[in-house]
Amino acid sequence: MKSKAVAAVFRVKLDYEIKRDLYADLGRTWQDKGKCPETVKEAVARRHGLRVVNKEIQIPDMRLEYANDPDMEIHTRDVELATKHYRPRGLAAKAHAGFQIYARRGEADRLRRIRDERELNTVIFSL
16 A cells, blocks of 8 residues: 655745845845846846746745655745736736645636636646
């Protein structure tokens, strides 16, 4: 009988914590005026496990840090709670950044239509 892998969440990092660390790093890095701003943005985003989409660093609502049994290797999952106020471009940017997108049941259908119109390769989960 094959046992199921067990994951243990050991940290939830909220958007304000991600922003605090990211912007502090950006501030330190931008002190070197000789560097191209877009190159700096890409490098800093990568250091924080984030992506630049449409020239903006995409920041999730929360990042789950967890370890899978038996290897106990640390993994992350970036999660976004999409609401009815999301514009197609914003939803597309979050999807392209690789975030796992959740929405309230009544709002998920509208967001799925946007996803389908934009041919986005993402799943929108209902809460």
